[in-house]
Each structure stands twice: as C-alpha cells, then as structure tokens.
Amino acid sequence: MNIGRIITDRRKALGLTQQALAEKLNISFQAVSKWENGMSYPDVTILPELAAVLKASIDSLLGYSSQSLTEYDKRYNGEGYYWGLSPNNLCYEIMRLKPPTKPYKVLDIGCGEGKDAVFLARNGYNVTAFDISEKGLSKAGELADSCGVKIDFFKADIRDFRLETDFDIIFSSGVFHYIPQEQRVNVIEGLKEHTASNGINIINVFVRKPFIPLPPDIEESELAADDWKSGELFMYYHDWMFHKNDEQIFDCNSSGVPHKHCMDVMIAEKY
Ligand SMILES: C[S@@+](CC[C@H](N)C(=O)[O-])C[C@H]1O[C@@H](n2cnc3c(N)ncnc32)[C@H](O)[C@@H]1O
Known part of the structure; x- marks a missing residue:
C-alpha cells in the first residue's frame, strides 16, 4: 500500500x-x-x-482508482469533444511508418471520445478501441457513425484486460499512468506478445520530474497510481527496435492555470 x-x-x-x-x-x-x-x-x-x-x-x-471512471464520464458529458477532434500527432507517425497499403489492425487503448480511432479508421486502418468510460465510448461510437466508419469499440480496464488476438499497431496516448507499478510488466508483456511481427507499439506516458510541480487539476485517481519514472517505458521495450524514445516537457492550460507536464514518447517495433 x-x-x-x-x-x-x-x-x-x-x-x-x-x-x-x-x-x-x-x-x-x-x-x-x-x-x-x-x-x-x-x-x-x-x-x-x-x-x-x-x-x-x-x-x-x-x-x-475507481474515480477515473466518474471523472472522465463527467468530462465527456459536456457539449462537444473534450479533447477536440484533431488527431494526435502520433497518428501521422503511424501513417508514416505503416502506411495503410493494407487494412492494418490497430488497437487504441484508452481511446476517450474516439478522435484518433476514427481518424485512423477513415484512413483505411482496421481499428479496435477500448476505454473505461462509457460516456467516452458512446461519443466515440457517434463520431464513427457520423464519419461512416466501422470501429470495434468496447469497454475494458487496461489494468485487467488481456488480449487474445494480435494487432499490427498498438497505440495509447495519455493512459498508461493509470497502470499501477506492480501491473506494468504483465500489461506490457501482454501487449508485446500480441503485436504482430514487425508491428509497432506507439505509447506516451506522463512522467514525474522533481522540478515540475503537480498539475493543479490532477485527479485523485491519477495520484492513486504510482508515478512513472523517466525512461521506464523504454526499459520495458529494451528488446525492440526504437523509432522514437523521446522525453518532452510541454505547457498546458487545461485548468485555466498555466502549468507543465513531462511525457515520455515511444515508438518501438517488434523485430
Ligand atoms: C487523457 S485521456 C486520453 C484519451 C485519448 N487517448 C486521447 O488522447 O484523446 C485518458 C483516457 O484514459 C481512460 N482511462 C482511464 N483509466 C483507464 C483504464 N483503467 N482503462 C482504460 N481506460 C482508462 C479515460 O477514460 C480517458 O478516456
């Protein structure tokens, strides 16, 4: 404890x-x-x-950390899309490294309201996506319908969900900090095992730096999970080929109070 x-x-x-x-x-x-x-x-x-x-x-x-469910449901309950509709830059990295010359299978973990899943599906990928928030999933489903794409959305918790089929691309943005320290090896081993040969995992995770104060709007559920250390994500993928292993400090204004985050960003290929 x-x-x-x-x-x-x-x-x-x-x-x-x-x-x-x-x-x-x-x-x-x-x-x-x-x-x-x-x-x-x-x-x-x-x-x-x-x-x-x-x-x-x-x-x-x-x-x-059951709070994450209600916190995100509340955020997603508002008008419009909480995270907007522009795809994450990492989606373009996916397109660069694995151009959709065939319907590559993508898994989006913690897809939120589905902006990235829908973007990838619109570009020809065969997308499966899950999140813990029912409200997020329902909005993601509506977005997919309005764009005329089919995506397999379902509710699951990354902490206990285990894959049964393989994916070419496993993507997750802003979610891994919910995985407690003691579960990381198992969760990530499962993802690695179920990545097809020459497939890629594209993941970012918030890391704690002693010189960056806690964000003012940090959730209780985020405090409940252990911090990720700088470089820890890369260590789990030491036996894969890195296309990116980067640490970025960036400004954020999510609560109306300017603050900073630090994030490790990784693109690794199963070699
Ligand atoms: C910062 S948001 C990122 C959403 C999306 N990836 C994006 O970038 O727009 C974090 C997401 O993780 C989801 N989440 C939190 N805990 C989770 C868990 N244990 N399992 C699956 N998803 C979770 C939340 O519901 C939320 O949608």
Whole structure:
C-alpha cells in the first residue's frame, strides 16, 4: 500500500506543509511524517477526516482508482469533444511508418471520445478501441457513425484486460499512468506478445520530474497510481527496435492555470 506517497502527493498538490496538515487534523507533524515515510499508517478512525482535509475519497487514499471512471464520464458529458477532434500527432507517425497499403489492425487503448480511432479508421486502418468510460465510448461510437466508419469499440480496464488476438499497431496516448507499478510488466508483456511481427507499439506516458510541480487539476485517481519514472517505458521495450524514445516537457492550460507536464514518447517495433 503506498498510502504515504498518496498523502504526500495530495498534500503538496493542495500546497500544505506537513505541519499545516497536522494542525488541521489535530495531531503532531511527526505522525504525518511517519505516514509519508511509510513508517506507520493512519488509524482507520482518522481516515474520514484525513480524506476531507485532502479533498480526496477514502478509496483513492487507499489506492483504489475507481474515480477515473466518474471523472472522465463527467468530462465527456459536456457539449462537444473534450479533447477536440484533431488527431494526435502520433497518428501521422503511424501513417508514416505503416502506411495503410493494407487494412492494418490497430488497437487504441484508452481511446476517450474516439478522435484518433476514427481518424485512423477513415484512413483505411482496421481499428479496435477500448476505454473505461462509457460516456467516452458512446461519443466515440457517434463520431464513427457520423464519419461512416466501422470501429470495434468496447469497454475494458487496461489494468485487467488481456488480449487474445494480435494487432499490427498498438497505440495509447495519455493512459498508461493509470497502470499501477506492480501491473506494468504483465500489461506490457501482454501487449508485446500480441503485436504482430514487425508491428509497432506507439505509447506516451506522463512522467514525474522533481522540478515540475503537480498539475493543479490532477485527479485523485491519477495520484492513486504510482508515478512513472523517466525512461521506464523504454526499459520495458529494451528488446525492440526504437523509432522514437523521446522525453518532452510541454505547457498546458487545461485548468485555466498555466502549468507543465513531462511525457515520455515511444515508438518501438517488434523485430
Ligand atoms: C487523457 S485521456 C486520453 C484519451 C485519448 N487517448 C486521447 O488522447 O484523446 C485518458 C483516457 O484514459 C481512460 N482511462 C482511464 N483509466 C483507464 C483504464 N483503467 N482503462 C482504460 N481506460 C482508462 C479515460 O477514460 C480517458 O478516456
């Protein structure tokens, strides 16, 4: 259980010192320090108050990230498309490396409202896509219908979904940070195994840098998953051929408050 880490992240995201958190809970700052260092756990009787002060659910403090479902459903419930309709630049990389000279099989993991899946289907790829958000999938289905393309959309959770067929291209953008540390090897081994020979995996993941503050609109579910380290994604693919392994720091204004993210971006080919 990494409750200490979750408390630290949440506390810092709210701009609280250990002392300030301790005062709100009427306990000593040493107690907070011990939780955060993993030397003790908060007593169950203090969890409701701790969750309230940290503006988090008890589930998320304990590392259960079911919040992602409701958070994204809420985002996708609004008018229009939350992430817009322009395809991710990585879709053009797919077209460059695997031009659709035949209907290559693509899997889009965490497809959201389907902009990338639909773009690829419109360009001749045979696309399958899943997400955990029903609202996202329903909008993705509508987008595909309005563009006259057929896509196999379904609901699944990347943390426990296992592939049964092979794909030429496996693509995922902005999703892998939901995979907890202890599940990464299994999830990624499954993707590698079910990539066709000479197929590619195109993946990006947020990585935590000590000099970049937490984004102001970070979700509880994102705090609940462990951070990815710089280069960790590349390490899982050490035995594949890299077309790209890049780390990018970029500006974001998603909450109306300018902030930065750091992302590792990888294109690897099964060789
Ligand atoms: C930042 S959005 C990216 C959406 C899309 N890939 C895009 O770039 O437009 C993250 C997506 O991951 C989905 N997601 C979160 N947790 C997930 C999980 N455990 N399994 C599958 N999808 C998940 C969310 O519902 C959301 O659509």
